[in-house]
Each structure stands twice: as C-alpha cells, then as structure tokens.
Amino acid sequence: MAKVGKKQNNEKRRKLAQQYAEKRKQLKEVTKDLSMPPEERFAARLKLAELPRNSAQVRVRNRCEITGRPRGYYRKLRMCRNMLRELASQGRIPGVVKSSW
Numbered sequence: 714m715a716k717v718g719k720k721q722n723n724e725k726r727r728k729l730a731q732q733y734a735e736k737r738k739q740l741k742e743v744t745k746d747l748s749m750p751p752e753e754r755f756a757a758r759l760k761l762a763e764l765p766r767n768s769a770q771v772r773v774r775n776r777c778e779i780t781g782r783p784r785g786y787y788r789k790l791r792m793c794r795n796m797l798r799e800l801a802s803q804g805r806i807p808g809v810v811k812s813s814w
Contacts, residue, residue, distance in 0.1 A: 715781030723774055726767045733768035737761065 743749060743757035766772065775786045777793035785794035790806075801809040 715776065715783070719783075720776065720781045723776055726773045729765060729768040730770045730773055733764055734770070737764065737768065740764075 740757045740761045744754050744761065746754070774783050775788065776783050777786060777796055778791045779796045780793060782793040782795065786792070787794065787797060790797060792800075797806070797809075800806050802811055
C-alpha cells in the first residue's frame with residue numbers, strides 16, 4: 714500500500730493538470746509556431762514557466778486504484794499486476810480466468 718500522502722499528491726497533480734491543460738496547450742502552440750516573432754515566442758515560454766510545475770501532465774503518475782502502487786500498472790484496468798492477479802483468482806474480474814495446463 715502506498716502512503717496516503719502519495720495518493721493525495723497525485724490526485725492534486727491530476728486536478729491541476731486538467732485545470733491548466735488548455736492554457737498550457739495554447740502557450741506551447743505559440744512557442745512552436747516559427748512564423749511568429751521570436752519576442753512573442755519567448756514571452757510565451759516565460760508564461761509557460763510561470764505556471765505551477767504540478768500542472769504538467771507528465772508529473773502525474775499512474776497508480777493502482779486499489780493499493781496506490783506505482784509500478785506494474787495496467788492502464789486498461791487501472792490497477793497493478795498484484796491486484797489483477799488476486800481479483801482474477803477470486804473471480805471478481807469478468808472474462809478473466811486463471812490458466813492451468
């Protein structure tokens with residue numbers, strides 16, 4: 714189990730990233746547009762740097778919904794491999810059967 718603080722920090726990051734996504738996207742488009750004057754592009758870079766660090770999508774860590782484990786994460790199921798195996802063995806995940814041969 715991950716510490717509660719790690720889970721909460723990750724949720725804050727997720728909310729901030731969602732809140733600033735549109736503004737960040739617009740500023741990045743301005744910085745990449747080579748047809749604009751360099752002064753405007755530089756000003757957009759400065760504005761981008763002023764935004765909170767945790768508002769960047771790359772700072773959000775995928776964590777298991779059940780345990781908060783950051784590694785061995787399956788995106789489709791939003792859980793870690795350990796919980797996937799445990800719940801599949803108990804028959805709680807529809808369509809998943811433990812193989813044996």
